[in-house]
Amino acid sequence: MSLELKPKQQSVVDIINDCPEVDTIYLIGAVGTGKTDIAASVGIDICDTFEKTYWTVFRKNISTAKRSVIPSYLTMLDRKNFKEGEDYTYNGQDYEIKFPNGSKIGFVEADETKDRSGQKIKGINATASHIDEADELSLTMFTTAKSRKGRRNTNGQPSIAIITLNPNDVDHIKEVYMRWKYGGNGKYEPLPLNIRVVEFDLSDSWQMQSDIDAMMTNPTWWVERYLKNNWEYQDESKTIFRSSIFAKAIVKSYEPGRKTTGYDVARDGVDRSVAADWENLTLIDGSITKDSSEQMETGKQAEWLIEHSDNFSIGYENIAVDGVGVGVGVIDGGKDRGAEFAVFKSGFSPDPFLTFDDEPKSREDAERSQELMAFNNLRSQVAYMLAMGLDSGKVKILESFPFLNEFIKEAQMHHHEYKDKVFVLESKESIKKRLGKSPDIFDSVLMGFWLQLKHEVVMEWGGIM
Structure with missing residues (x-):
């Protein structure tokens, strides 16, 4: 041998x-x-x-x-x-x-x-x-x-x-x-x-030293637990996604309701294309359409999303696609085939109308939410609301979600900080630079969750639609 x-x-x-x-x-x-x-x-x-x-x-x-x-x-x-x-x-x-x-x-x-x-x-x-x-x-x-x-x-x-x-x-x-x-x-x-x-x-370890060095840049609590075997280490000060919030969010069943899907796009290379499905405020399922070792044209990915929408009765407007980079190809591919997907751009301005409630916010409530918390961009805002929703019990995760552990790890890897009283979540690009791969599960989950927080009534406020 x-x-x-x-x-x-x-x-x-x-x-x-x-x-x-x-x-x-x-x-x-x-x-x-x-x-x-x-x-x-x-x-x-x-x-x-x-x-x-x-x-x-x-x-x-x-x-x-x-x-x-x-x-x-x-x-x-x-x-x-x-x-x-x-x-x-x-x-x-x-x-x-x-x-x-x-x-x-x-x-x-x-x-x-x-x-x-x-x-x-x-x-x-x-x-x-x-x-x-x-x-x-x-x-x-x-x-x-x-x-x-x-x-x-x-x-x-x-x-x-x-x-x-x-x-x-x-x-x-x-x-x-x-x-x-x-x-x-x-x-x-x-x-x-x-x-x-x-x-x-x-x-x-059989890994290359460069891979180990990259993992050493993860949050201290992750390095202590997953690399240094300190399983009793509990300091999670650099993440808003603490272990405790996931423990109480796992459920065995869910009530049927509004369906949304988030889709993080890759065309080739080491990144994956991932879909995450929500029903009301419960994360229920996920799919990998393009694995890290595969190539898949964006037009084919648009076709997969259309079929996914038809099979599970998800409106095209309830499918959010990453609107940056190669995601544009999937969005355009959907348009060419008669499907208008929702566009999620991480760098967009925060949306003060996002809410856990079934009804849209009033202008007064939106103004109040803007005063209570400021975010550097839409991705930071949605991630913060996801963490708070998990912590409060409003947001649930189905026990059978196929990427549960991977999602938790990707979420907890994100550092955060406050700059001039503005909440800043570590960017996708920074995570990819540290880890050598995109947090694709996490981002697909975020995009599907974003649509659960949006409502059909569109209101204008402060120059934000």
């Missing part, structure tokens, strides 16, 4: 080989340190070594798995010199990797909003399992997924669960991380002998 594991990654393999009492291994630690890769490596080796193994990989959303964990497994097969068609086959329709000895790796969705109480996955009889980004799963789905191993082990395969996560949820912080770090000190019980924790740090 051409793959060479680092010491921390090799230690995971050693635990499985040398410690038969261990049946659960938690892999935690800094982003980009190969936690998913080593889980994939272990699963592939077990499937290749023991015939008729069923290695099950659970992820909350299969749509996310297609862009993350499945490519990790296929890349690991390539790094191990496995040849597709000879040493394995991949069925993209069933999300399964099959081996000539009858073993297979299956990728399974574990979303409680689509599988109440985990009834569907209760029927899975697995040899061993990998639960990826376990902190995304509800406690019910996590517990059910973890219980499915040890049911096809007639050929000597280990019954092991490898769980990869950043311990941000309450349950894993309390029951795993704190017990592992402080167990036996009187306040926390130590972990049982069948559970091991392996923590990865930046020295284990």
Whole structure:
């Protein structure tokens, strides 16, 4: 094999080989340190070594798995010199990797909003399992997924669960991380002998130093938690999108109402084109029409938006498209096809008529809102209103929103400051310069939310329409 594991990654393999009492291994630690890769490596080796193994990989959303964990497994097969068609086959329709000895790796969705109480996955009889980004799963789905191993082990395969996560949820912080770090000190019980924790740090990373340096420019709280493994760090002073506001915004259902969509546009390069769907003040769904590795003409993207509008009964005027740069091509493409999309320009002046209420503001109310808070541009204003709406409980996020964690991370990465009593959100261009990619999920969400704050009655005030 051409793959060479680092010491921390090799230690995971050693635990499985040398410690038969261990049946659960938690892999935690800094982003980009190969936690998913080593889980994939272990699963592939077990499937290749023991015939008729069923290695099950659970992820909350299969749509996310297609862009993350499945490519990790296929890349690991390539790094191990496995040849597709000879040493394995991949069925993209069933999300399964099959081996000539009858073993297979299956990728399974574990979303409680689509599988109440985990009834569907209760029927899975697995040899061993990998639960990826376990902190995304509800406690019910996590517990059910973890219980499915040890049911096809007639050929000597280990019954092991490898769980990869950043311990941000309450349950894993309390029951795993704190017990592992402080167990036996009187306040926390130590972990049982069948559970091991392996923590990865930046020295284990396979990323280029330039990529790590770029991530180091993120807000202090993000660097402390996601790069330095300080999971107890709570300082979020540079972001208005504090962790606590998201925790209380997640809902399992929503009331039908006015539908809007925000669309952030890219044509080629590393950026993506992303749509975010709202119904009333609940963020319900999202789509990636152009991934980072693809090219897609703006006219084709306009056609996709028109079809999306028709399929889900969203008026063209309720679809907001980024009106800067390549977004103009989508707007013009819509016009050429009879669709007038709403135009969102981040640099526009703030709109004092934006409101959470069902009715438009009066001129007096608009004047009062302008006095209470000043913003440098429309993007800053809408972002501020989104944060305040999440904090107050007016704005909700559907638990099944496919880019939930990515949206939260992108939102929290934005710095903010006050200049001469004016609220200034860090620009999209600045974020892209720091991170090497656009905060496309965040911006699509903002644009769809903006339309929820606007109303049909247009009023003129202070030179702003």
